[in-house]
Amino acid sequence: MADTPTVIIGAGIGGLTTAALLSARGMPVTVLEKEATPGGKVRQLDVDGTPIDAGPTVFTMRPVIDAIFEAAGACTDDHLQLTRADTLARHAWDRTGHLDLFADHERSVDAIGRFAGSNAARGFREFSTEAKRIFDILDEPMLRGSKVSWPLPLMWRIGLWRVGALHAIRPYESLWKVLGEHFADPRLQQLFGRYTTYCGSSPFQTPATLMLIAHVEAQGVWKIEGGMSALANALEAVARGNGTKFRYGARVEEIQNDRRRVSGVKLESGEVMPTRSVVCNADPSALGSGMFGDAARRAASVTKPRDRSLSAMVWLAKSNTAGFDLDHHNVFFSSDYTAEFEAINAGRVPSDPTAYVCALDHGTMGTAPQRFQIIVNAPANGDTHAYSEQEKDQCTSNMLSRLRSCGLELETPLPHSLVTPSDFSKLFPATGGALYGRASHGWAASFLRQGSRTRIRGLYCAGGATHPGAGVPMAALSGKLASEAVLSDRISTRWYHRKATAGGMSMRSAMTEATG
Structure with missing residues (x-):
């Protein structure tokens, strides 16, 4: 089985990223997708003859995508037409006017001051500073790194000398409480509390750590010509160019293993594909609930209904x-x-x-x-x-x-x-319709997400329900982490031939790269 392809189940953003990166390194890859088109949650539906985006619409952290294209031997601008938005979003309440936030931080400060007063503008500055500090602490060691436990393993990655960092990310305080420290105006508490819904969570139950999401959006929002589906199509094109094979309308019925490691996948048609590595780009609950056969149940846990996003x-x-x-x-x-x-x-x-x-x-x-x-x-x-x-x-x-x-x-x-x-x-079976996997409620939630590796050797996970979390850039990062896990576990066999790629698999921080 040394020459069997890595099988990726699902052509969502995580699966497409995994395919593009693995095939760029010379590894044979086959993507099996039950639907007729790539994208997963990124999709369009026809309404009276008109295609309308039915999935994610907010595109942030462009440098993450740029680095993935580069690592796959491609250039984002050759595949996508991106325009950076001057206005991040427009916010409205019951006929009390509206408030815009801008890519230009000082314009946002001024807008908030005119909307809610000078104290609110000062609170926004302080909030922005704290959100950036939390992001800077967690970006490399947690968002871009493999799944880590709390607190000592995370502390080791952050740096044992940075003892105050764990306190600075405020994991034991609710976001809603901390928003009250920065903003007296309840409308602004609503506005900045809403960012937790980006990962499918309530601002009343999430830790204040998640204020980092506001910082991510403040670094830039881009509009993609053709909608978010254009990103899925571009990643598919890059993966195809690197040699990935795609099969649509191919529903996987069972992930087979011999109790030691993955041995193959069985399709609904009855076809069996031998393989020694499978990346499941589905909600991990689909594994744990038996959607991919009883033998794969032990690979991952089922998210209980009360813990769903x-x-x-x-x-x-x-x-x-x-x-x-x-x-x-x-x-x-x-x-x-x-x-x-x-x-x-x-x-x-x-x-x-x-x-x-x-x-x-x-x-x-x-x-x-x-x-x-x-x-x-x-x-x-x-x-x-x-x-x-x-x-x-x-x-x-x-x-x-x-x-x-x-x-x-x-x-x-x-x-x-x-x-x-x-x-x-x-x-999305076994989810109850949860769009973001496990909700980020409580200090431990982020550490309970499924990581790239599962309990079955050779079976990996990718997608917005796995580490590092929900959203298009996070799903892409999960695909990068899955590709690194597959390569790490198979590198010693040396059965495949690497391709030269511009930039390899390493990725700089999104916040240290140019965002213009």
């Missing part, structure tokens, strides 16, 4: 608008943030939700109606709760009411397609 109600719509000047990324906040998350914790979609609106055609010369993706946070109960048409209609009405309260009018009835937690649960 958020799911979502996602509207894909085309509509004319009135009353509110939209930017590309827009957030319309609920009137009661506490009640919103209490409803989600109780297994209900909030009746007064915060709504994120991505105006996909913003900045183009296209004619109305425009395309939108609208997201409301929801519980990950898609495996136990079927959303009725009446319930979906009520959620749509509540969402439109929230937008209307903030000044935005969409067409009524709204031409749209609605994706619910039940739909996500079917698409």
Whole structure:
């Protein structure tokens, strides 16, 4: 089996990254994907003949992607057209005006000062400084490194001499509490608390450590011509160019092993592919729950329903608008943030939700109606709760009411397609519709995520539900870590021939590279 390919299950961002990097090193790779196109959660759906992005829309940490393309022997600019946004996002509340945050930090300081006063501007400066400090402490040792335990192994990576670093990342304090130290205005607490939803978590239950997400976004947001699916297509093209083989409509039924290590995969068609290394780009719960056969159950643990991240109600719509000047990324906040998350914790979609609106055609010369993706946070109960048409209609009405309260009018009835937690649960088995794996609730959550290696030798994990976490750049980093684990474990066999790559597998910090 020395010449068998590494099999990657799933062509999500993590799997595509793994494929591109392994094949760049001369390793034979085959990607098996049950759907008809690459991308995983990064996908488009057809709404009345128009493709609309149905997955992630916010693209940050561009240097991570640049470094991955370079390590795979390619250049990002040869495959993608990227434009850096001047405005990070537009935020609105009940007819009290709106607040923009900008790529230019001083413009954000000034905007916050005009919106909420000089004390708020000063609080934002202090918050930004602390968020950057936490990111700088954790970037290399945790976000880019393999999974590590708490506290001594992490302390070893950070540097034993930096004794104060563990205290500085504030793991035992809730983010909501710490936001109150920086901002007296509840609207700003909402705004900066919302960043925890980027990893599917509640600001009331996450550690203050996660304020680092605000720093990541402040370093730059990019718009991709063609949407996020263009990134998936580009990674696939690079992997293909390096020799990776792709098979779509190929559902894996079983990961086989002989109790010592992986020995092959069996497809739903009955075909068996011998292999000694498999990278599973699916939620690790799919392994632990037996979705890939009983022999693979022991590879990973199942995330309990109470520990799942958020799911979502996602509207894909085309509509004319009135009353509110939209930017590309827009957030319309609920009137009661506490009640919103209490409803989600109780297994209900909030009746007064915060709504994120991505105006996909913003900045183009296209004619109305425009395309939108609208997201409301929801519980990950898609495996136990079927959303009725009446319930979906009520959620749509509540969402439109929230937008209307903030000044935005969409067409009524709204031409749209609605994706619910039940739909996500079917698409991503064993998750209940959780879109980010395990929620980042409590100080230990980040250390409980599945790492690249599993309990079965030769079986690895990649994707947004594994370390280092959710989001497109993190999923890409998980693919890089998986590729390094595969190479490390197989390097001694020396059966494959390396290809020369520009930059190898090493990656500098995203915050030390040029971000322009």
